[in-house]
Amino acid sequence: MIVDRYYYAQLNKQEQVVYKAFYNGLMAHEDVIPIPIKGQLSKEVFNKIFHAMTRDNPLIYYVNQSACNWATDAFGHTAICPQYFYGRETVRKYNRNIENAVNNLAAQLKLTEGTDYEKEIRVHDWFCKNVKYDFKGSDMDEPARVVLSHNIVGVFAKQKAQCEGIAKAVKVLLNAVDIKCIVATGEAEANGKKEHHAWNVIDIDGSPYQVDVTWDIGASKERIAYDYFNVTDEIISRTHSFEDEMPKCISTEDNYFEKNKLIFRNRSQMITYITQGIAKGRTDFYFRLDGFFNKFKRSELTKIVAKAAMAELNRTVKVQEMPNENVGTYWFRIF
CATH class of the missing domain: 3.30.1370 (Ribosomal Protein S8; Chain: A, domain 1)
Structure with missing residues (x-):
């Protein structure tokens, strides 16, 4: 640790x-x-x-x-x-429970095995599958809930928290298995509104990456999202701004899409990925677009996906989409 x-x-x-x-x-x-x-x-x-x-x-x-x-x-x-939320005995009890929860998760997720990237993605995926964002965690009419949602107890005891509690719990888990991880704070813009926000900067094999587990939890509907997993400063800065100077995150090596060769820079690359996937029986497709291809309107992109799928399946198809145009990621399901 x-x-x-x-x-x-x-x-x-x-x-x-x-x-x-x-x-x-x-x-x-x-x-x-x-x-x-x-x-x-x-x-x-x-x-x-x-x-x-x-x-x-x-x-x-x-x-x-x-x-x-x-x-x-x-x-x-x-x-x-200082003012304390809990007395000494309550803190001792919570500390024991937190220690047990961290140790159990480390064993369950096999966090002593594999590369730092493999450990990190297991932690990320566990949060996306098991932790819910507490939308009522800022309701001052429920002060006890506010306290829980903004610290690690909310995650490890209730599996429900807001961004601060989530980011701090990620740090605790990764630091416990010798991975450097810090809590970043600042503002994030969603739906035209800026709000105070917390996320992480995680060091993988000597290279720091921006990681927003909270926003990936929010996007993980019917799948696990990696939109904000190991991204650069340039990508995170499209929606986030920092309060303090942070480690420079410029590497793309351990970005999820780079690692899995799911970044496409032209139409033919994307169509090949979809047609080859359909031929293997796949119906879900998740990738990131880079370069000039980002200029495609979402409706145009959906038509391209549908056309490629119809050509391969030789039938009419329906396409479900879940885009994140801020970072250029797209998820499609073909019926």
Whole structure:
């Protein structure tokens, strides 16, 4: 198991001193945490450290992220006063349950076997099959549900969470099997609306990739979606923007579509893929388009798929489609 503290490494030395003292105090469930610095701690610096703390350490799920205060006395002594969602005994119980859940999943998914890519895709697929997005997880009339949906307990205990809880649970599982994974935060735009969002940056064999498991969960209807699995900065930036500087994600080697040779750059490549698949009895087709081919309208693309299928099957067909034009991925089912 690795401890992947990317955000700690971005802090200066004094901020790291505060981070360590803060972390140790939270782990000990202290009500007042003395900070070994002199002088005032600015709100900006405190928020930076607290933000780093909560993203680096998903196992500190029991701290209220929106109601943590600090104070400096007349002698220049500073202390942080956190608020906890759960008492010590409840945290101990939850920690045991989380540890058991992680160990059981690691065994079930065989996360000690295979390459980093194989481990990663097993984790991704488990989330897409088993975890649901909690659409009521921001309802302030249900505060307990809000807490669960934004941390790892929602995933490991209820298998239901919002993006923050999902991204943090992905980090916990992958870090547990020695794969570097960090939580990325910022904004994402869907249906013309921007909202605060969390996803992951995952290191596979020395190359970082952008991975949004939450959005793949949302797209996994009748299949498992890989639209946002190991994509580059260029692709994720079409819909996402980052709060902080992140590792540069430029490799395409372990992108799902690259890995499985499902990227097509002209019409003939796509038609060959469909006709060969139909000849083998397949009815589902999932691929990504690159280059000028992206300029095709969805209706045109559907007609091309239908025409290729009719030519191969020698009968009329119906085509069900599920496109993601933001990233150029398309899923078709032929009846």
